[in-house]
Amino acid sequence: MATVLLVGLENVRHKGETRYATPPLGLAGLAAFAREKRPKKDTFVIIDEAAKPLLPDQWTERLAAINPDIICISALTTDSSALAKKVALFKHLLPETPIVVGGPHATALGTRLLENPGIDYIVAGEGELGFVGLLDALEKGDRYPENPISGLKFVRPDGSIHKNPPNKELLDVNTLPFPAWDLIPFEDYSSLARMTPSQIGGFYAPIMTSRGCPFHCIYCHDVFGSKFRAMKPMRVIEHIEHLINQFGIADFEIIDDIFNLDYNRALEICRLIQERGLKIRFSFPNGLRTDLLDKRLIHELAQAGAYHIAFAVETGSNRLQKSIKKNLDLEKVRQNIACAAEEGIFTWGFFMIGFPDESKEQIKKTLDFAFSSKLHGAFFFLVVPFPGTALAKQCLSEDEALCAASDISYFIAENSLSQLNPKELSRMQTMAFLRFFLNPLRMARIGRDYPGGWAALITKAINLFKYLIWIKTRRVTVH
């Protein structure tokens, strides 16, 4: 019997930025899987600092009360410094308690994370099997399990490293239990900003109806592999109904990497939502593969309750679409944005500027695409080569990539991989936001269609501009 503490880290917040957080689907999924595989053996507690950060004194009290047998932390690469601080604090307070780190950062960095002596284990990739394998081993008193446990890595007593790759055979997402939603205090998230930028607050849950993506965009990370594994439409509906009936949740963020890769599955999910009379609303804040949409699917999504879709366009240059391996059909994307906007869906674009060797003309193409589109909102991110990505391997050393991947590097051009220097790049980014949002026609459309209501819209607009002013008035080092 183990008491397992699962920890989510605080997203770094900047002046003027509303706290934002998403109920931790990954941690809730791990707990549910372990409950199924090790029935009645463990007790789980989730503390998500993204929603409710604790001061060190509060941690002292909570750890004393919980007395965990194992501490499991989920981390993104942008969480690196928060992770290091938390590991130091936990080791100081509970030196004998093993600490495990999983999630995208552990997947991207691999054994390098073990250079932090406070981290006892890392689990890379899809985490369920590794998590349960480790709990089983620790229960038997085996602190250095040599049998192959999916994705598990640790330092042996003699200083050598045990590393087992994530299982090649990936999980069947149809057989996974529903996440342990009972461990999530949904109310903690109800007044925070969420991943869907057109919305603040309210009770909602993130759901992932598929794992994996067969595309290989060079800037993307790889937690779930390239094999697309999708839940059957009825399984998706059962999950939605479970959340409605057990937790009163009727608002969902569908955060798949590529929900609509299987066109007929997507249509069938919409059909079932309508057939069963489910009164729900949902958004796609992580994007859809937007050149695989068409009028019919967009209409069905809107009828089923879709109110916000992110269009991850990234670049308006056809040449760059090829070199970054996104390979979007830009004309189709443009039509689909217009079509979604006509259906009353709030449309949000993601764009990236500053790819290796990108010219001013290519950046202009991206910006022109955004300005001339029917998008309601957009983010213009600076390109950040995250460790472990093909992009980082192409242009940076691992250390440089680790330094580059801070949560503010999307907005502060410290370096430039493009033909522009950091100052020019930064200027173009500021100009992009201003020209995009200060267009009177777009402002009128935003006011008319914003799904979160006027109060949320005003808060959001003020926050965005305060944040941009703060970040853009920081010093930019020209290299």
Ligand code: B12
């Ligand atoms: C929801 C989401 C968010 C949410 C919540 C993040 C969170 N803490 O989970 C918010 C909106 C906050 C967010 C923000 C960002 N995000 Co985000 N986000 C996602 C998204 C779409 C879904 C995450 C999710 O719930 N997945 C489903 C669950 C089941 O998976 P999971 O959490 O990874 O957990 C599994 C495994 O990783 C593992 N695992 C996880 N934790 C642990 C812990 C232990 C102990 C173990 C054993 C296993 C384990 O087991 C789980 C089950 O298999 C992913 C894309 C994706 N495909 O996952 C991107 C993703 C995580 N985000 C990413 C990025 C880059 C960002 C941003 C930097 C984007 C930006 N432009 O600002 C910011 C950074 C935030 C900050 N400032 O700190 C990258 C991370 C890359 C990296 N190396 O860190 C991803 C992978 C997207 C991508 N494909 O590039 N994001």
Ligand code: SF4
């Ligand atoms: S960016 Fe999207 S389409 Fe490209 S590999 Fe990642 S998940 Fe797939």
